[in-house]
Amino acid sequence: MLTLLCLISGIATIYVRYKQVHALNPEESRIIKLNKAGLVLGLLSCFGLSVVANFQKTAFFVVHVCGAVLTFGMGSLYMFVQTILSYQMQPKIHGKQVFWIRLLVVIWCGVSAFSMLTCSSLLYSGNFGKDIVQKLHWNPEDRGYVLHMITTAAEWSMSFSFFGFFLTYIRDFQKISLRVEANLHGLTLYDTAPCPVNNERTRLLSRDL
Template sequence: MAFERLDVLPLAVFILFPATFLATYIIAVLLGHVEPDFPYISDTGTYSPESCIFGQLLNVGTLLLGLVIYVRYRQVAEYYSSYSLSPAVLSLNKMGVWFGLLSCLGLSFVANFQETNVITVHLTGAFLCFGFGTVYFWIHAVCSYHMQPLANSLQLAHLRLALAVICTVFFILLSITGVLSHIQFRGSNPRKWYPNDGGWQLHVISTASEWVVAVAFCIYILSFAREFRNISLESRVYLNVESGGFSVVDSECSPVLPHAAVPEGVVIVRQGGNSIIT
């Protein structure tokens, strides 16, 4: 069975995350759970019912994001083996998939552990999501330069580099101003932060930086869509029918292979007419 039109994966991530943040923001403001001026993204998903929507949709988004990371990993691996790219690409790609999956794990923590319930886990998840996600973006910005013009244009590599820089700068800004603003906070509820509560300017810088990073994340993932349009994943399941010590492989006139050599299943990554079987 072949899976085509994989460009819908980054497109779905690009649509789902902003829609989730916007929906929970509107609900939280209408219910009076946050002030409309510059809340953190997770503040808009802290209280019920918006927390339920926030958690459920982010869990779906985490799954889609994990699939994007896997497809990207297989794409880069295919280009490395087919076009003899620099060995650095292979190492970066292997590191990248781990950073990407840990970023997904962090996003899952953010979705399922609200800051009012388990603040340590929530903040750990935010650091994994934004911090490791930024490292993932740097890795694949470098890979994009190695893979142009085969897989992507030089302009797209420049865009990914610029987005990685933006994520780095604003993630650092988010972290520093976030800590300093909470030190200066003198109010009773940080989800309803008013200018006279202390640390207001730092708070605004921190929350605005978080929204900038989130938008940059979504745009970066969307940048994979054009490349994924030309990729299909094909999975074949082999039926082992014993016949005189040999196995007849599926029903499509496949070659007869010794039983020991027949795999349980294979995955084929097909890119522009080329394929790799694993």
């Protein structure tokens, strides 16, 4: 359930960010291309999260690893692209502080990713036993325990860096307002000739752009 909430929240955040950047830079071709690339990378990362959640490591190791690569790999690239966008939009759209904060979070994510990849590669190299993939409970005296702990800590660190990066959107999203509009073509759902009706507009967020 928690993974599903994170997945939905991630998709919504990535899409709203895409629409906001597009609205702020309607004629900047470089920013438009980067923005579209960021949207694709973000959605791929969310898809990877869905794969990780639905295919457990002990039962579908290869699929689980592929999902993790999509989640963390595409997610890291998404953060990098958004940081470049922040650099491109300063100081016209926002201040330099936002860019530097996002750059620090990206560096944090990069260090965590390097630690996780290095230690996990050593851990699953085969030098610590063939059944290590199925191992769920670790003791300090087990072979590879230190590498396992570093890998786990780095994985959690990357997750927190993703969460921290999304938190940098808070001030940006306070400057945007979304609405959902329902256009009715008739007063019933039968196949009849359309007649003029009032359309309904409902705010999704309360702050105006």
